[in-house]
Amino acid sequence: MSREALQHLSEGQVLTGVDLTRAEAVALSGTKLVTATPEGDGWKVAAGQWVGAVRCGDLKVRVAPKVGAVKVLQLLARAHGVRNLHVDADQLGLADDADLSTVLAVLFEREAQTALAQRPQRGYRTEDQSLPVVRGRIRLVDQALRRFGVVTPIEVTVDEWTLDTDENRRLRAATRVLLTLPGIPKATRSGLRRVDRMLAEVTLLPRGARLPPWISTRLNRHLHRLLYLADLALGGGSVEHRVGDVVAHGFALNMAWVFEALVAQVLEEECLRSGPGRLLSQQTYALDEGERITIKPDLVVSAGSEVLAVADTKYKLLDDDGSFPNADSYQLITYALRLGLSAGHLLYAGKPLSHPGVHAIRGSDISLHIHAVDLTQALPDIERQVHEIHRRLVVACGPSAPSTGASGTPEDLLQPAGQLLSPSAFAAPK
Incomplete structure (x- = not known):
């Protein structure tokens, strides 16, 4: 079986006699997207319940979900509490066999064009600083403990009007994750680079650092869809596995987890409602x-x-x-x-x-x-x-308990914004 066949796998499919090096096989198995085991003169590559795409050197592996990549993105969004995510594949220029990472990257880049059309949103960020002059609020305790009576520098707390907000940090982190994924269309990759340049002043947190949850407000209403897409990119399956000099990286998603999270989300809403x-x-x-x-x-x-x-x-x-x-x-x-x-x-x-x-x-x-x-x-x-x-x-379980009467649906998320998603998209956060 040729290596090119690895680009056209589907859930549960098994290929035999694939020509791989041992390092490639171990690296691919480490991503969980597929498992590679020795068999005869080649390797048996099996796709399970994970879908997505990874790149290992010049080798590309794609596992397509049985329900389609666009449908998986809708299910994933709903599992995060986002209602009715409609994706127009024709408007986005997606191929029929587009993988999940491609759909997410294209959708994020196009939505960013609308949400950031004017300029990235600035906001206040509270920071502790050491300055030669008084600015903001003096931290008297820190001044006494750190400076021992020395007048300067002065320990102050400042509310900075800055581009380096939590929302923009989330958007830039998601942009960087999507830029690392294999198979992203050239035009989409260029658009993601433009977004990254627009957010050049925003701090890039160390890999693995947790971002605080964002809060929907009237001021960031135009960013709601883009922030939800960023959540999908950051909370999805960005993977990387290294074996010696061989690195496999890409985007893999466990469909078993998506199914569990989807059912749990809808059941939770129904329990709260009734x-x-x-x-x-x-x-x-x-x-x-x-x-x-x-x-x-x-x-x-x-x-x-x-x-x-x-x-x-x-x-x-x-x-x-x-x-x-x-x-x-x-x-x-x-x-x-x-x-x-x-x-x-x-x-x-x-x-x-x-x-x-x-x-x-x-x-x-x-x-x-x-x-x-x-x-x-x-x-x-x-x-x-x-x-x-x-x-x-x-x-x-017997007679119903009294209803809590909570719906958990903020009204400000019911307002239309953006062009690529339907007006009812992203109606309720988790």
Whole structure:
């Protein structure tokens, strides 16, 4: 199998007899996008649940999602609490087989052209400085402890009117991440470089440094879409793995995580809207009396200290007859027993079941409820499927608790801005 075939992989696809060096194989496996194992005279390269694109020297590897790159970006945005992200592929000039990193980079660059059309937004930033003259507010304690009676320099706190704001730091960090990705169109790369030059005064934080969350306000309303896209770029899967002199870098995204985050986000919103309880993700519980064994269900609905329902998401396709791996059922039975529940819920990515997905477990009063969420459907249909799952969770856990009445939808995010996204895009932050 030729090396060029690695540019046209899809989820779950396996290639055999690929000509790779050992360093390339180890570097590619380290990115998690694919795994490479020796087989005969070549290497077996297997794509799993990760999608994206990486470059390793002159070698390019792309894994396309089954639902399409634009759809994955919409699902990822919705998982971050962003509603109805519409992307016009024709307007953006995207190819039918464009990978996820290309779609994100093109969308970010085009939106930046609109949001930063006039100039980057300045703002006040509070800084502690040592100056020869009084400016701002004197820090009397620091002056006494650091200067020991010396008049200058003076320790002051200054509110600087500057381009170096938290929002602009986030935008420049996202721009730099996108510039490192392979396969970005030349025009898009040039546009990203222009954005980087516009933000040249903005501090570049060290790699791995955490940026503070941005806050939506009236003043930065025109940046909301661009900031959300920056969040996707920074919180996505920028990866790099080095083996000796061989470096593999690019953008990889775990579809299992996207599915779990999407379901959790929509369920959380529905719990806040109609109850009962609230949703907890990846909560840890001790399984044995000595607390040496723990369990960590994907999703738990609780009201105070009382657990109402438990569910696990599985980014797997069910068989035609609706069967699923036994290990999944063992896991949920354990969760239900530990949490004192009579029902456990398994949420799969796939076509709707043609029969009731309820299994009564012999020797106990526990039943397993199987649900399927079809990710090939339009986003409103996916939300309706998850809302139906929430309804079945409520039925399984008994009478509904009082509703909190919270919607979590800031009104200022409902206003249209920008040209490439629909007016309803980015309606509600997480």
